[in-house]
Amino acid sequence: MKADEKFTYETWPAAPEKQTLDGKNKFLGFWLFLGGETVLFATLFATYLALKDRVPNSDHYLAKDLFEIPLVFVMTMLLLTSSLTSVYAMYHMKNFNFKKMQLWLGITVLLGLAFLGLEVYEFNHYVHEYHHTFTSSAFGTAFYTLVGFHGGHVAFGLAWIITLMVRNAKRGLDLYTAPKFYVASLYWHFIDVVWVFIFTVVYLMGMVG
Amino acid sequence: MSTYAQKKGVGAVLWDYLTTVDHKKIAILYLIAGGFFFLVGGLEAMFIRIQLAVPGNDFVSAGVYNEILTMHGTTMIFLAAMPLIFAFMNAVMPLQIGARDVAFPFLNSLGFWLFFFGGVFLNLSWFLGGAPDAGWTSYASLSLASEGHGIDFYVLGLQISGAGTLIGGINFLVTIINMRAPGMTYMRMPLFTWTTFVTSALILFAFPPLTVALFLMLFDRLFGGNFFNPDMGGNTIIWEHLFWIFGHPEVYILVLPAFGIFSEIFAIFSRKRLFGYSSMVFATVLIGFLGFMVWAHHMFTTGLGPIANAIFSVATMAIAVPTGIKIFNWLFTMWGGSIKFTTPMLYAIAFIPTFTMGGVTGVMLASAAQDYQYHDSYFVVAHFHYVIVGGVVFALLGGLHLYWPKMFGTMLNEALGKVTFWLFLIGFHLTFFIQHFLGLMGMPRRIFTFNEGQGFETANLVSTVGAFFMAVATIVLLINVVMTIAKNKKVGGDPWGDGRTLEWAIPSPPPFYNFKQLPLVRGLDPYWIEKMEGNKEMTPAEPIGDIHMPNNSFVPFVISVGLFIAAFGAMYHNEHSWGIPVLIIGMLVVFGSMFFRSVKDDHGYHIHKEELMDDDKGGKA
Numbered sequence: 001m002k003a004d005e006k007f008t009y010e011t012w013p014a015a016p017e018k019q020t021l022d023g024k025n026k027f028l029g030f031w032l033f034l035g036g037e038t039v040l041f042a043t044l045f046a047t048y049l050a051l052k053d054r055v056p057n058s059d060h061y062l063a064k065d066l067f068e069i070p071l072v073f074v075m076t077m078l079l080l081t082s083s084l085t086s087v088y089a090m091y092h093m094k095n096f097n098f099k100k101m102q103l104w105l106g107i108t109v110l111l112g113l114a115f116l117g118l119e120v121y122e123f124n125h126y127v128h129e130y131h132h133t134f135t136s137s138a139f140g141t142a143f144y145t146l147v148g149f150h151g152g153h154v155a156f157g158l159a160w161i162i163t164l165m166v167r168n169a170k171r172g173l174d175l176y177t178a179p180k181f182y183v184a185s186l187y188w189h190f191i192d193v194v195w196v197f198i199f200t201v202v203y204l205m206g207m208v209g
Numbered sequence: 210m211s212t213y214a215q216k217k218g219v220g221a222v223l224w225d226y227l228t229t230v231d232h233k234k235i236a237i238l239y240l241i242a243g244g245f246f247f248l249v250g251g252l253e254a255m256f257i258r259i260q261l262a263v264p265g266n267d268f269v270s271a272g273v274y275n276e277i278l279t280m281h282g283t284t285m286i287f288l289a290a291m292p293l294i295f296a297f298m299n300a301v302m303p304l305q306i307g308a309r310d311v312a313f314p315f316l317n318s319l320g321f322w323l324f325f326f327g328g329v330f331l332n333l334s335w336f337l338g339g340a341p342d343a344g345w346t347s348y349a350s351l352s353l354a355s356e357g358h359g360i361d362f363y364v365l366g367l368q369i370s371g372a373g374t375l376i377g378g379i380n381f382l383v384t385i386i387n388m389r390a391p392g393m394t395y396m397r398m399p400l401f402t403w404t405t406f407v408t409s410a411l412i413l414f415a416f417p418p419l420t421v422a423l424f425l426m427l428f429d430r431l432f433g434g435n436f437f438n439p440d441m442g443g444n445t446i447i448w449e450h451l452f453w454i455f456g457h458p459e460v461y462i463l464v465l466p467a468f469g470i471f472s473e474i475f476a477i478f479s480r481k482r483l484f485g486y487s488s489m490v491f492a493t494v495l496i497g498f499l500g501f502m503v504w505a506h507h508m509f510t511t512g513l514g515p516i517a518n519a520i521f522s523v524a525t526m527a528i529a530v531p532t533g534i535k536i537f538n539w540l541f542t543m544w545g546g547s548i549k550f551t552t553p554m555l556y557a558i559a560f561i562p563t564f565t566m567g568g569v570t571g572v573m574l575a576s577a578a579q580d581y582q583y584h585d586s587y588f589v590v591a592h593f594h595y596v597i598v599g600g601v602v603f604a605l606l607g608g609l610h611l612y613w614p615k616m617f618g619t620m621l622n623e624a625l626g627k628v629t630f631w632l633f634l635i636g637f638h639l640t641f642f643i644q645h646f647l648g649l650m651g652m653p654r655r656i657f658t659f660n661e662g663q664g665f666e667t668a669n670l671v672s673t674v675g676a677f678f679m680a681v682a683t684i685v686l687l688i689n690v691v692m693t694i695a696k697n698k699k700v701g702g703d704p705w706g707d708g709r710t711l712e713w714a715i716p717s718p719p720p721f722y723n724f725k726q727l728p729l730v731r732g733l734d735p736y737w738i739e740k741m742e743g744n745k746e747m748t749p750a751e752p753i754g755d756i757h758m759p760n761n762s763f764v765p766f767v768i769s770v771g772l773f774i775a776a777f778g779a780m781y782h783n784e785h786s787w788g789i790p791v792l793i794i795g796m797l798v799v800f801g802s803m804f805f806r807s808v809k810d811d812h813g814y815h816i817h818k819e820e821l822m823d824d825d826k827g828g829k830a
Contacts, residue, residue: 021387025312029383032413036375040417043454047425047436047447054442135433138442145428145436160807167808176812 007174012096017182019175030183034190041194044146045201051142052206060137061130063206072203075118076195079154082111083192086185093181098172101181105165108188112158119151143202150198153191160184228761230314231721235321236300236616242325243292249332250284251683253277258640258676261669264661274657275342276359280332282345283363286459287370288328290597293605294466295324295377298405300616302381304712305399307390307730309723309756312383315806319765320377326769327370330776334362344655346456349437349448353429358780361430365776368423369769371416378412381405390711391750392730396490399710399734400483403490404469407497408462414501415458422451431779449511453504461500464596465493467604468535471557474607475539477707478554479546482734485538492531492538499528509580518577525575532568536561551705552626556607559634560599567595570645585655588648594641606633606686614704618717619697625689629682636678643668709734714747722756725821756816764802771798 018024053062089104123144126132134144161184168177217225226234256277260268269277303311311317334340341363343352352360385406389398398406426448428434435441437448476483483489505513505521539561548554570592574580583589606629613621647668652659659665703713711728712719714736726749732738739747775795782788 025383025387028386029313029379032379032382036379036413036417039414040421043418043421043451047421047451050444050447051436051442054444056441134428135435136441138435138438138444141428141434141436141441141443145425145434163804163807176810 005174007096009096012094012173013175014094016094016173016175016178018179020179023175023179026179026183030186034186037190041146041149041197044149045197048142048146048202051138054139054142055137060139061132062139063202064208066126066130066132067203067206069203069207071118071122072199075115075122076199078111078115078118079192079195082108082115083189085111086188090182090185093173093178096173101173102165102169105161105181109158109161109165112154112161112188116151116154116158119147119154123147147198147202150191150194153194157184157188157191160187225761227766228318228763230310230318230759230761232299232303232311232314232317233616233718233721235317236296236298238321238325239292239296239299240616242321242328243289243296246284246288246328246332247293248683250281250289251680253281253284255676255680257281258673260657261659262673263670264659264663264666266658269657271657272342275344275655276335276340278655279341279344279347279359279363280335283331283341283367284328285597286345286463287367288324288331290463290601290605291374292324292328294408294463294601295320295374297401297470297605297608297612298377298381298408298466300612301712302402302405303384303388304615304715304719304723305402305710306385306388306393307711307724307728308384308388309727310759311380312387313380314759315762315765315811316376316380318762319768320373320380322765322769323373323376323772324370325373326773327366327368327373330369330773331362331366334359334366337362346452347426347448348452349426349429349445352426353437353445360426361780364423364427364430365780368420368427369772369776371419371423372772373769374412375416375420378409378416381409382413385409390724390727390730392735394730396487397730397733397735399469400472400486400489400493401466401469404465404472404493407493408465411458411462411465411497411500415455415462418451419455422448422455425451427779431783446511449508450504453507454501457504457507458497458500460593460596461496464600465496467601468493470604470608470611471539471560472542473710474553474557474611475542476709476734477611477705478549478551478557479543480549480707481542481546482709482737483538484541484544485534486733488534489538492534495531496528499524499531503528506575506577506580509577510584522575522577526572529568529572536565536568549707551610552621552623552630553607553611555627555630556603556610559630560603560607563595563599563603563637567592567599570595583648585653586648587644587652587654590654591641591644591648594637594644598637598641606630611705613693614700614717615712616718617694618699619693620700620704621693622689625685625692629686629689632678632682632685636675636680636682639675639678640672641675643671647672703736709737711735711747714739722758722816722821725756726753727751753818753821755818756821757813758816759813760811762806762811764806767802768799771795771802774798 013019016023018027055062085104085108089101089108092098092100092104132140132143134141164177164180164184168180171177173181226238229235229238256269257274260266260274299311299317303309331341337358339357339359341347341352341355341359343355343360343363347360347363352363385398385402425434425436429436429438429443435443437443437445439445472483472489503521503525505517506525509518509521539557543558550558570588574583574589574592610621610626613619647665648654650664650668652663652665659669700717702708702716704717705713708714711730714728715724728735728747729750731748736747772795775792775798778788778790778792778795780788782792
């Protein structure tokens, strides 16, 4: 089966992302990569927990003084919703509906951008209102490293999805492009799952002291 | 695209290797680069032994000694042993499972170039203000206090080459899971493929902690972070944990493929199937699993408390069980076999007592109470050289002789090979056996000199003499390699005559598409099965058809150069204003080439059926 063969709704296979050997390899390789990423974030979480509220003296703000639930709740909702919209996009990908897939991916990107915007606002807020910076304490370094690594992943994911959308806008779906979209959406889910843990471990547990 | 048979100029060959995505050529690149760094690390070892030959020596200063010692360990582990193992994995594993290439040929090439530029970056430290000097473990309390840029070279160099290793690990995993030939079930995979598989899984889960640890160190040293700075609330023990969560699996990453190579050697030269195949597989997986449970045995004296020490102590001792299973299986493989004492077999036989001794001292060190006595003494140095040299280096040398014909189509000289073996074996034991006793007598490791009258003189001199034996052995090996290349006497597909697995069923070196027709695998040791039934070659599993091949690419090289440039920017940004711009330019090169790769389609090409039929060079299946 040639990767660039043209398809119709009727001939489009049920699992287009795994139809070619290349697709299968990409699918499995990416899952394994996410396994490695899980360990990477687990390590960052462990480091954060070890250094949470570790500050040089009592002039520094601690987690319970810094975090405010409304803002992170909105961020969480934005990212969770974006995960849902990327599921819709993959639903349409599997049904060979390219336009709707692009539409839902577009919404995913907008939600992701909104999340990133709020994160920038949040960091800015901590730095200017609380003097909680990357260099001010071990707590600050660990916090910005963990949450910043996640933010960096979000930014990379957005650039990736946008690139895919623009590059394939004209040619649509085939067995060469389907795995690319699928893998990008896997990545997006992963970012979302990591955020769920950040919300719980950093913010909720931070609030209760 | 059938230009592969034509003679090419030097420039064309160079360009071919810079852009190649063929696993067999990448294997040769790994072999050359890893071999080069092995010589560099060996030279550093010689400097160490010369300095310690006599008491109060001033061959090198204390500071330079620290740099040599650090670079010896770092180079040997990351830049010699790992890439040399990757060389054999690349050269042999895809052939053993009957695959035409690895799953991600492009990433395979990227993995190599990342390793290469990371290694070059690390070694440039010698010329740019001094090498890292905090030991290969680079404990944070030492490395944060280290002046100059040595530690920064360590952090950035290992970060770049570590990324390459991780990519390689994922690639091998997917290759083994998805690309086995028809009939090649998991429990028919040769043991070297099995160990490659488990090792790759270890790489996947062990390298991310190192990546994070290096990032934390990078932030602390260059960007004002406070992870390891107690004055700012940091904790220096975090580095120890992260480093060893990586570092302990790393020793299994090194030694499991060595076990795989020995398993092949024992079966081939005993002319028997490997004894206890399924228990060998089980033991390999179990060692891989337990390897993650024992990291804190490197930190018994850190003060984690008696409960943690007890748990890690027991877990460590448990590893002796699967390892013991393997030792007995190898012995039973030889039992009753018709043994041929070739050079690879000599290494394999010497490996058993040597490695077992390293294992016994390992169990001694695993006992936390005893470890307080041995810790930071030459006893530890002796222990890990017995397992790493006795296990990994013997396997690499044995594997080099075993697989040289498969990689290059010529045989290394057996007589010279045996000279190398005996010199190396005698030299090795002369150097390290006595270090056990130096340690028990109280000589601490990592000291640049010792005083007269402490009773260390004779033993250290003996040790140094042994090191020279190993140096001579290495020179003989190099002469052997040069002579073999000069003679260029071609051999057939199964030069040892007793090949059992698929790689020996195709020509040496194999055609670039490996198998004209994918072979049908009918059991463990498939080529042996065919031979026993009187067949000259494998039964094909498919008719001759078009073969899909990937295109060469220069992008992996460019990505690696980009990171190399960015690393210089990151390192100098505190004292030079050009630092940040260079960092940004480097990262632009990286992301720009990734973007180019993503946007530009690369479907590869097909070798047509007719070309394959005409091609008398290509082996039939």
